[in-house]
Amino acid sequence: EDQVTQSPEALRLQEGESSSLNCSYTVSGLRGLFWYRQDPGKGPEFLFTLYSAGEEKEKERLKATLTKKESFLHITAPKPEDSATYLCAVQGGSEKLVFGKGTKLTVNP
């Protein structure tokens, strides 16, 4: 059974304080690892797709990396508007995405 574990569950940062979120996964035949941002009461908003170990993608202050067992979402010099829950999901041999519980990020000004 595919599984995703995200850590930490919650993270508080000061504005400008860089950090990383972790997503550990087990999956049969990884077809994609996805990062989404979710604001309260809203749907997941797509950030990145990673397909193979060693791949990296960047968008503004965010950078996602992938190894054979985990992915990291690095946040550089975060701003208060980066506050959200960040979701990691994997797709294995089937149609569905399997999600982790997310990391709730709070960035204080």
Added chain:
Amino acid sequence: EPEVTQTPSHQVTQMGQEVILRCVPISNHLYFYWYRQILGQKVEFLVSFYNNEISEKSEIFDDQFSVERPDGSNFTLKIRSTKLEDSAMYFCGARASRQETQYFGPGTRLLVL
């Protein structure tokens, strides 16, 4: 980001009543999904739909649930006889192919009383 829309944004219903949740996927997307998120819990897969057929479903998706795309645009999720435990956010997902990114709508918050 491509936009998936959902209606209604909120739905309150009595236990045992039928509800229909609607989704308008992105026009060139062919694969459609429903997920749900109970408050404070993970986003969970319910069902995938392609070429007017269910291609995969989870254990949650029992006989009380059904999906269809009656007019080639709207994609609906019907819950025939709602239970208290059906209270959750329901998200519609869509993608152009099995290899591409799955995009989600803003969700319908369902409350069963």
